[in-house]
Amino acid sequence: MSLVLDRHALNRRRLLKTFGASAVTAMALPLVTGQAFAQAVFAQYPFQMGVASGDPWPDGFVIWTRLAPEPFEIGYGMPMAPVAVDWEVAADRGFKTVVAKGTAVAPPELGHAVHVEVAGLEAGRDYWYRFTAGKERSLVGRARTAPAAGVALDRARFAVVGCQNYENGYYTAYRKMAEDNPDFVFHYGDYIYEGRGNRVWNSASGPRENVRQHFGGEIYSLDDYRRRYAQYKMDADLQAAHAAAPWFVVWDDHETDNNWVGDIDQDGTDPKLFNLRRQAAAQAYYEHMPLRASSFPVGTSIQIYRRAAWGKLLELNLLDTRQFRTDQPCGDKQTACATLDRPEAEVLGRTQEKWLIDGLTASKATWNVLAQQVMMMDLDRDPGPGVVVNPDSWAGYRTPRNRLLKQIRDRKIANAVVLTGDEHQNFAGELQLDGAHPDARPVAVEFVTTSISSGGDGVDQTPEFAKIQAANPQLKFNNSQRGYAICDVTDKRWVTEFKVLDAVTRRDGALTTRIKLAIEAGDPRLVEA
Known part of the structure; x- marks a missing residue:
């Protein structure tokens, strides 16, 4: 395996509890209070597919990544267990002003993909985001919130x-x-x-x-x-x-x-x-x-x-x-x-x-x-x-x-x-x-x-x-x-x-x-x- 993980940190039953019956919360699977994840150690860079943002609203957007150190191998270099992924959104490219952050779950059921719906941001402006898994950090992406609803725009x-x-x-x-x-x-x-x-x-x-x-x-x-x-x-x-x-x-x-x-x-x-x-x-x-x-x-x-x-x-x-x-x-x-x-x-x-x-x-x-x-x-x-x-x-x-x-x-x-x-x-x-x-x-x-x-x-x-x-x-x-x-x-x-x-x-x-x-x-x- 490319990853060392505490397999007792989040078992299947607790993961399903986190998903919820309808799986609607799977977009940004939150960590249940008290769950402890061991430090992830990757043999290869896990963010091989980069990052993305999408579906901007006036107060936020989705940020995405997927952990796959070895994308073409069986199991793509990951254990069949959930992994904690930290995320940050900043008001500047250098991340001097972090305005939102959290930890999401990358579940094996979704190929260790992460979708975070970020909310509570200012309308109509640029933000920057990144992810961290263990000691590995993704590249930085630029996102933008949509303008406020009904506001007149020049362009x-x-x-x-x-x-x-x-x-x-x-x-x-x-x-x-x-x-x-x-x-x-x-x-x-x-x-x-x-x-x-x-x-x-x-x-x-x-x-x-x-x-x-x-x-x-x-x-x-x-x-x-x-x-x-x-x-x-x-x-x-x-x-x-x-x-x-x-x-x-x-x-x-x-x-x-x-x-x-x-x-x-x-x-x-x-x-x-x-x-x-x-x-x-x-x-x-x-x-x-x-x-x-x-x-x-x-x-x-x-x-x-x-x-x-x-x-x-x-x-x-x-x-x-x-x-x-x-x-x-x-x-x-x-x-x-x-x-x-x-x-x-x-x-x-x-x-x-x-x-x-x-x-x-x-x-x-x-x-x-x-x-x-x-x-x-x-x-x-x-x-x-x-x-x-x-x-x-x-x-x-x-x-x-x-x-x-x-x-x-x-x-x-x-x-x-x-x-x-x-x-x-x-x-x-x-x-x-x-x-x-x-x-x-x-x-x-x-x-x-x-x-x-x-x-x-x-x-x-x-x-x-x-x-x-x-x-x-x-x-x-x-x-x-x-x-x-x-x-x-x-x-x-x-x-x-x-x-x-x-x-x-x-x-x-x-x-x-x-x-x-x-x-x-x-x-x-x-x-x-």
């Missing part, structure tokens, strides 16, 4: 990221994003990819050698998922991005399996078997993300959709387009078919959809954000006389798509902005009930942010998508390079800056601004900034 500036296939490229974009010092980060999903390690992959231009490889085969068990998250999280550029700002995270498909929805996977696996995989994936996602106790997984279910505010300026509706969705139409093939108009089709499910519409209707924010995973524009991907849609996007679900957009239009939801990922390209467009026959006034605007690395080195625009853009009047911009977006928002104007890299197969990729696109408050039409 918010945040990043949009996602789709980070480890094999396809380096995380240079994350290092650059950290240097941008955003208020917060929205991660739209595909944090990991589930496939086996491969030396080569079949790109659009033929076989390409991966710059690095996944450890092991395709992942199914909880241990598999834990090792895959560890491989991603050990990347220093990703650690820098997490340490730079608090994140709001949602998942997409690859955190479980490509294009899964509900209890259906892409291979037609018996749902009873696939649900075992879903359960492992949900637990591993929670273990590795800075999520609150309200997202603690129960079986296959995990509470991904939730709402957050950034003063009066922004209301973020963080959505889940996987757990409650019906099967993709057209056999999940890019084509057109009669089932695109299925009346029973769902993307969000009726409960989440009602929650979203009720929240949008009640919102007093200047900008109402739908932060989600798959494209909402109904792009026709056949530039000729035919019709081709991506069935894994909202375009494959015309009934719920039209229902949602009509509600936004008819209820006069102010300044609705949809933030999306998944496509491994940048897109910006105006949302219409029928994109092929646009109305004079769009319903909302959508910004689709490209991948961090998925797809490897890109180009400015492929010939195919140049034709698709010309055939789709609602699509105003498209680019096929890797990178991220920075959203710079005031009460008068929203500007999205698409930042792109010339290469991700080299660590020295050059970052440039490809374009800045703007929306004026009250006018849902895109213009170049």
